[in-house]
Amino acid sequence: MMRAHPVEAIRAAEHPLLEAATAAGDPDAVMRVAAAGVAHHTAALLRERAGGVYGRSVLLIVGSGDNGGDALYAGAVLRGRGCRVEAVLLDPDRVHGRALRALRRAGGRTVVGGTGAIARTASTPDVAIDGIVGLAGRGPLREPAASTVAALTGAGVPFVAVDLPSGVDADTGTVHEAHVRADVTVTFGALRRAHLLASPTCGRVEVVDIGLAGLRSGPQTMFGPVRAEVGRAWPVPGPGDDKYTQGVVAIRAGSGRYPGAAVLCASAAVAATSGMVRYVGPGAADVLAGRPEVVCHPSVAEAGTAQSWVVGPGAGTGTGAVADIDAVLGRGRPTVLDADALTCVASHPVLLRSASAPVLLTPHAGEFDRLTGGWDRADRPGALRRYVAGLRDRGIEATVLLKGRVTLVDDGETTWAIDAGSSWAATAGSGDVLSGVVGALLANGMGAGGTPAWPAVAAAVAHGEAAQVAARRTGGAGAPIGAGDLLSALPAAISALRGA
């Protein structure tokens, strides 16, 4: 499991290191170790993108703080590797003096930042190093950084971000309008929350050991699943198993208007584990046509025993659908509330009072709007935690999976961030597949005590994996997929995770 820490914890852990360096009369000792890591990974990117290091050109974009200092010291190291190094000083009066002198002693050239600074540099660089802001960054890039970065991005120059891509908030992971999109982010000692929350903007994240010690997890620590962990935990039948021991999930999905949701959800549940799937709804014939192993029932009340329920995909929002949600929650089993069930809960919050077992809500951003009445999109993890805490304060044992390219799962105590690795899953019906997988894993009891958090995290990982497998099934860079393709790729995705 990856752990990502808030700025406050990072600063606290760095403090004794910086104090010791200063006491030893070498205040930049730690920064030079950090900078050596930046130089190392920049050289790797140069080899990858420019075919070598010696003689290649590196442009430093240098801000006013220690983040800029890291970049300048890294530039000095790269000069020693034979690179041509120029530094655009965005605020020459506030630049890190010792690091700037180190770059100049190494033969690096400086250009005073300002609009058009790029035009005064020798040539289009092979790589740019973003040393604009790091832990203290707030808000979007400001001028002249914004136009400098835009010009380099427009020219196709790859970026190495020091600590964090500038324009990305370290704790909330908010990616502001003007920001650096990094190919590689080099950070120090431990992941920051943004490295999980804004994973697509960070690119490949490399952690440099700067001797950080005593960094412990706390309430603001964010967790990221590792593919191999999910693969190891995935339930597969053993010698003593049968259809019941793997867990029985019951699904109330589909309607005359949305028959396909029933097929996608039930079929995904069948593909996820070797347990048994029950189905309730008007789509029985369609479900059985594709998956004859599904056991169908005429109503929620008449459905046989199940260890978990999924309710909502395509099920409608009328009085009958609301009654079914109430009936499902009244069965007293861990329940996934998805799609139309979330719309019903938003308009009838009292429904959740019927839940005597854990519930997992799986909204996308629009459904989360309806559930919360509006949320602070500049702080996804904060908005999610506030909502979950509110439900729990009302005595509802709720976990919420907030969908996105980076999906968040929060159970009121822990937050997980799962980067899908691509955006191929952004297609109609994709959520129906996810809810079926979650329901099957929940029925299996994957994760301690049947709490929905770990099954939700694992399902989100498999869902993202399946989308990538499906998109690349014909080889090459991948092509758009439908939810049916994602569904068909689930077995290959689960197998890949199990072999990770």
Ligand SMILES: NC(=O)C1=CN([C@@H]2O[C@H](COP(=O)(O)OP(=O)(O)OC[C@H]3O[C@@H](n4cnc5c(N)ncnc54)[C@H](O)[C@@H]3O)[C@@H](O)[C@H]2O)[C@H](O)CC1
């Ligand atoms: N000191 C060490 O040995 C180590 C430092 N590390 C690096 O230090 C940065 C954190 O440095 P700090 O000086 O605290 O802040 P920043 O460089 O991130 O920001 C400086 C400055 O920038 C201004 N600012 C804030 N937002 C913006 C913005 N959107 N645009 C422009 N300018 C902005 C604000 O005034 C800030 O004070 C850390 O990230 C590491 O790279 C390492 O941790 C290693 C040890």
